[in-house]
Amino acid sequence: MEKVGLNLEATELRLGLPGSADEHDEKLSSCSYSSSSSSSVVIRSNKRSSPEESIDDEEELKSNKRTMISHHNDDQDKNVPPSKAQVVVGWPPIRSYRKNNGVQQQQQEQKKKGEEVYVKVSMAGAPYLRKIDLNFYNTYQQLLLALENMFNCTFGEYSEREGYNGSEFAPTYEDKDGDWMLVGDVPWNMFISSCKRLRIVKESEAKGLGCL
Amino acid sequence: MECCNKRRMMKESPESNFMNRRGSSCFPDEVLERVIGMLKSRKDRSSVSLVCKEWYNAERWSRRNVFIGNCYSVSPEILTRRFPNIRSVTLKGKPRFSDFNLVPANWGADIHFWLVVFAKKYPFLEELRLKRMTVTDESLKFLARSFPNFKAISLQNCDGFSTDGLAAIAADCKNLTELDIQENVIDDKNDNWLTCFPESFTSLEVLNFSILHNDVNFDALEKLVTRCKSLKTLKLNKSITLEQLQRLLFRAPQLCELGTGSFSQELTTQQYSELESAFSNCKNLNTLSGLWVVTPQYLPVLYPACANLTFLNFSYAPLDSDDIAKLLVHCANIRRLWVVDTIEDKGLEAVGTHCPLLEELRVFPADPFAEGDARGVTDSGFIAVSQGCRNLHYVLYFCRHMTNAAVATVVQNCPDFTHFRLCIMNPGQPDYRTSEPMDEAFGAVVKTCSKLQRLAISGLLTDLTFEYIGKYAKNLETLSVAFAGSSDWGMQCVLEGCPKLRKLEIRDCPFGNAALLSGLEKYESMRSLWMSDCKVTMNGCRLLAKEMPRLNVEVIKEDGSDDSQAERVYVYRSVAGPRRDAPSFVLTL
Numbered sequence: 001m002e003k004v005g006l007n008l009e010a011t012e013l014r015l016g017l018p019g020s021a022d023e024h025d026e027k028l029s030s031c032s033y034s035s036s037s038s039s040s041v042v043i044r045s046n047k048r049s050s051p052e053e054s055i056d057d058e059e060e061l062k063s064n065k066r067t068m069i070s071h072h073n074d075d076q077d078k079n080v081p082p083s084k085a086q087v088v089v090g091w092p093p094i095r096s097y098r099k100n101n102g103v104q105q106q107q108q109e110q111k112k113k114g115e116e117v118y119v120k121v122s123m124a125g126a127p128y129l130r131k132i133d134l135n136f137y138n139t140y141q142q143l144l145l146a147l148e149n150m151f152n153c154t155f156g157e158y159s160e161r162e163g164y165n166g167s168e169f170a171p172t173y174e175d176k177d178g179d180w181m182l183v184g185d186v187p188w189n190m191f192i193s194s195c196k197r198l199r200i201v202k203e204s205e206a207k208g209l210g211c212l
Numbered sequence: 213m214e215c216c217n218k219r220r221m222m223k224e225s226p227e228s229n230f231m232n233r234r235g236s237s238c239f240p241d242e243v244l245e246r247v248i249g250m251l252k253s254r255k256d257r258s259s260v261s262l263v264c265k266e267w268y269n270a271e272r273w274s275r276r277n278v279f280i281g282n283c284y285s286v287s288p289e290i291l292t293r294r295f296p297n298i299r300s301v302t303l304k305g306k307p308r309f310s311d312f313n314l315v316p317a318n319w320g321a322d323i324h325f326w327l328v329v330f331a332k333k334y335p336f337l338e339e340l341r342l343k344r345m346t347v348t349d350e351s352l353k354f355l356a357r358s359f360p361n362f363k364a365i366s367l368q369n370c371d372g373f374s375t376d377g378l379a380a381i382a383a384d385c386k387n388l389t390e391l392d393i394q395e396n397v398i399d400d401k402n403d404n405w406l407t408c409f410p411e412s413f414t415s416l417e418v419l420n421f422s423i424l425h426n427d428v429n430f431d432a433l434e435k436l437v438t439r440c441k442s443l444k445t446l447k448l449n450k451s452i453t454l455e456q457l458q459r460l461l462f463r464a465p466q467l468c469e470l471g472t473g474s475f476s477q478e479l480t481t482q483q484y485s486e487l488e489s490a491f492s493n494c495k496n497l498n499t500l501s502g503l504w505v506v507t508p509q510y511l512p513v514l515y516p517a518c519a520n521l522t523f524l525n526f527s528y529a530p531l532d533s534d535d536i537a538k539l540l541v542h543c544a545n546i547r548r549l550w551v552v553d554t555i556e557d558k559g560l561e562a563v564g565t566h567c568p569l570l571e572e573l574r575v576f577p578a579d580p581f582a583e584g585d586a587r588g589v590t591d592s593g594f595i596a597v598s599q600g601c602r603n604l605h606y607v608l609y610f611c612r613h614m615t616n617a618a619v620a621t622v623v624q625n626c627p628d629f630t631h632f633r634l635c636i637m638n639p640g641q642p643d644y645r646t647s648e649p650m651d652e653a654f655g656a657v658v659k660t661c662s663k664l665q666r667l668a669i670s671g672l673l674t675d676l677t678f679e680y681i682g683k684y685a686k687n688l689e690t691l692s693v694a695f696a697g698s699s700d701w702g703m704q705c706v707l708e709g710c711p712k713l714r715k716l717e718i719r720d721c722p723f724g725n726a727a728l729l730s731g732l733e734k735y736e737s738m739r740s741l742w743m744s745d746c747k748v749t750m751n752g753c754r755l756l757a758k759e760m761p762r763l764n765v766e767v768i769k770e771d772g773s774d775d776s777q778a779e780r781v782y783v784y785r786s787v788a789g790p791r792r793d794a795p796s797f798v799l800t801l
Contacts, residue, residue, distance in 0.1 A: 088720075093311070093635060094577070095311045096312075097395040097397075098527070
């Protein structure tokens, strides 16, 4: 049973299809959902799935680890449900077409469709402007971190009430209507689609914005 | 679901009158054929054919459409011998779990040898509807050449073809009325297949190409839509923009079913109002779908068309609760609603409030593999819908956890469920309030919903669930089971207790040979049984095959797996004997 703990095969990187190794090992790392259920919740070989649906290596590795954790739990207490959703072949039962064209994929596709949204970023007192690709980021947190790095400044805590409190600088942007807005008020996707350019202002200037 | 048009007159006194005259009926064959020919329901026709030889013959000569739920249960030769005058064929191929990657590629269900036989025996074939079959471009080209009267083709969940095949259909089927391509694995070669419809072609009524990824030739599409005045159903793909949609709607205000393209584009005020008026001109619209990539700010253009909508398929449009609520205010006539769980419980409350006529609800997960505190719908949303929509009889509900009490409340509010498919996405998930198994939930369903035909169960379930099903679900025809049960007894309960069971599909359950063999006498009355990753062995399957020669017992073997285990078993009745086209990994025992 020591094999279950280490299960080096699961984390081994190789060129073959994931899961095409020893079935025996996989059975050891399988988990049970009730006291006598079968040993089959494993990630099967990709031979089963059609090309476009093959589970990629990373997911496979992650899920092998998860099945190990779950097995461990079940040994101790048979009635405790798995704490995380297992990545099992064909579960949840959603058709491939829906999986491949569902909401997540759509959002990713939209980003990939050549939409590199480069906007200018200016900062008061800086000798020249910079440009960043907004689509490279997924959240405000990532964007602000990148800006902080680029301009060697900090933005402080964002709150709806007070904007960016506690530091010298604040991020603002010009929207489609030509107005200067504080970054962070609207949902991320709406922000990306309406942001024309960015400007890092001194906190004192930003407070002025907030008061309007 | 088929509707049964029971023609009682066929079964009462006229029958007993002439049945008493031995050997001959008092109607000439032509009249008998004419009368029987009016029967539409498959079940009725089946009953009628069993009465006597004359009726059997009248039925077989007058039959125009045939439905084959499992393409391997009969051969094209047997089919064409019995029914010489078929105009419309519906065929289903792979087991349903192939949708979830549980059936290897190249398993079979190829349409080609059927078409070859049909070309000889049914040269007047008009319609072909296929589900989960393999269809190659060669087959489509052969079809387009071989049937001069061909009118309608519908392909659902099929694979193996490309837009080349579509081009052949477009070019050669002069009388085509329907081209319906749904959720298939298709190679989109982006090669202007739409331009292959000749200029003289005007008969199209249904066009659905929503699954294609690439751009289509919009010019060709617009011209096609303009000249096909009978076009009733148009389902576009993502490449069609809002501006293009407006132009198409302007050409085809008579549409009844519309699948939009992308619903997000920067529109000027002018364009926005043109689109809005295009929608308000579509007085016959009853079905709306598509909305790929939706910008919620534009949803109001739909409002003028919403009052007559009966089916709204937003299952690819991740709206939030506010967006859906604002829309549903206008949709009082909705009978069927498909949504994504981004609308959350609050959105479902809006459904309950604004859609009292709702009969069918499907809620799909936006992010099925999310972990931690993923959002979505819960028990309270489910209850909210059931409170407002008392006519609900079909539900497909994906959630992360559920309670027994909530399900009991739901079925108390809506006791007429015919289809109850609950998918708790974490396998083996108990009632999240009481930590008990979900047995009582499904117990409530089967006890309360006497009309239940289809059931899909999930969550932490013991044999008790199956006892309930066997005891109460007397009208159950289809049962889907995953990660459930404690012993063979569970499956036995179902096999012994459900007289109308036709399809049983099981995965990852602790059912072994005893369970499998307890259904020996049952399987011939069923369409099929699927068991994967259970505890069935090769010996058990061999025994079943030996005892029941009219069943095909097939095991799908994986390389490197244990030889004594039968990981994936597919059992089905057949008059055609073992498959002649089985690939090497399918063993027929």
